Amino acid sequence: MKKQIAARYLWICTLLLGLGALSCEIMPDPDQDISDLLEQTLAEDNADLSIVHSCVEKHLEGDDHLRTAALRTKLWAVGQVIRVKFMDSLSSPLRLRIEKAAREWELYANVRLQFVRRGKAEIRIGLSPREGSWSYMGRDALYLDSLSKTMNFGWFTDRTPDYEIRRTTLHEFGHALGLIHEHQNPLQNIQWDVEKVYTYYAQSQGWSRQDVDQNLFRKYSSSQTQFCRYDPLSIMHYSVPKQLTLDGFEVRWNYLLSVEDKSFIGRMYPFKGPRLTTCP
Ligand SMILES: [Zn+2]
Numbered sequence: 001m002k003k004q005i006a007a008r009y010l011w012i013c014t015l016l017l018g019l020g021a022l023s024c025e026i027m028p029d030p031d032q033d034i035s036d037l038l039e040q041t042l043a044e045d046n047a048d049l050s051i052v053h054s055c056v057e058k059h060l061e062g063d064d065h066l067r068t069a070a071l072r073t074k075l076w077a078v079g080q081v082i083r084v085k086f087m088d089s090l091s092s093p094l095r096l097r098i099e100k101a102a103r104e105w106e107l108y109a110n111v112r113l114q115f116v117r118r119g120k121a122e123i124r125i126g127l128s129p130r131e132g133s134w135s136y137m138g139r140d141a142l143y144l145d146s147l148s149k150t151m152n153f154g155w156f157t158d159r160t161p162d163y164e165i166r167r168t169t170l171h172e173f174g175h176a177l178g179l180i181h182e183h184q185n186p187l188q189n190i191q192w193d194v195e196k197v198y199t200y201y202a203q204s205q206g207w208s209r210q211d212v213d214q215n216l217f218r219k220y221s222s223s224q225t226q227f228c229r230y231d232p233l234s235i236m237h238y239s240v241p242k243q244l245t246l247d248g249f250e251v252r253w254n255y256l257l258s259v260e261d262k263s264f265i266g267r268m269y270p271f272k273g274p275r276l277t278t279c280p
Pocket of ligand 1 (some may be wrong): 057181
């Protein structure tokens with residue numbers, strides 16, 4: 001399947017180059033929607049249930065994150081410079097693609113992600129393929145040993161398409177800025193077909209029932225709600241195949257920051273005025 005995706009990506013690149021595009025940047029503008037051709041490619045990928053790239057939130061040991069109203073305390077200071085460093089070796093092109101994707105948050109959040117090659121860094125990224133992709137939440141990173149990773153990208157290689165680099169990087173850095181998974185928003189009312197979900201994640205991710213409970217079914221308390229409404233278009237939402245819900249509800253992979261993502265992060269890290277912790 002990966003070969004098929006790579007082949008399709010190559011074909012899209014070839015077509016774009018043939019049309020006179022200056023480079024093979026499929027999504028150069030944060031607000032520019034993806035092309036119909038790419039939509040079709042992604043729709044095919046969405047239809048393939050074997051592709052599951054689900055991130056896992058990491059929490060500090062002993063942090064009862066689902067019961068405490070702690071998430072707001074995990075936010076960085078407004079205007080803070082957050083240093084970012086790679087702990088594992090990677091190619092320069094891949095490094096630049098990740099950096100570019102992460103720094104898209106700077107357009108909407110008043111923080112600066114400063115990528116450094118050496119010295120101290122608050123966010124420390126690994127690329128271990130055995131660990132999947134995950135991130136600690138916001139300032140929790142400060143409580144870890146300085147040699148420990150605070151984030152991991154488990155499926156990035158030099159051949160990973162830009163849209164996947166962008167999606168996963170935005171998602172993990174969303175956690176690093178303090179955002180929770182949107183499908184665990186207390187305002188959502190997804191009618192899960194529970195047993196099918198357990199089976200699906202056991203087969204695709206190797207997750208136990210406890211893992212599924214933790215990463216899908218448990219909701220945050222309303223006092224922690226990061227958004228003022230449930231946003232199925234959020235970059236922080238898992239995809240929800242309709243085969244896993246009782247009423248046919250589905251959420252496709254979200255590849256872009258949603259309007260609400262941009263609005264919310266702007267309220268948490270405002271460029272003007274105080275941080276807003278209430279809904280407008
Ligand atoms: Zn996540």
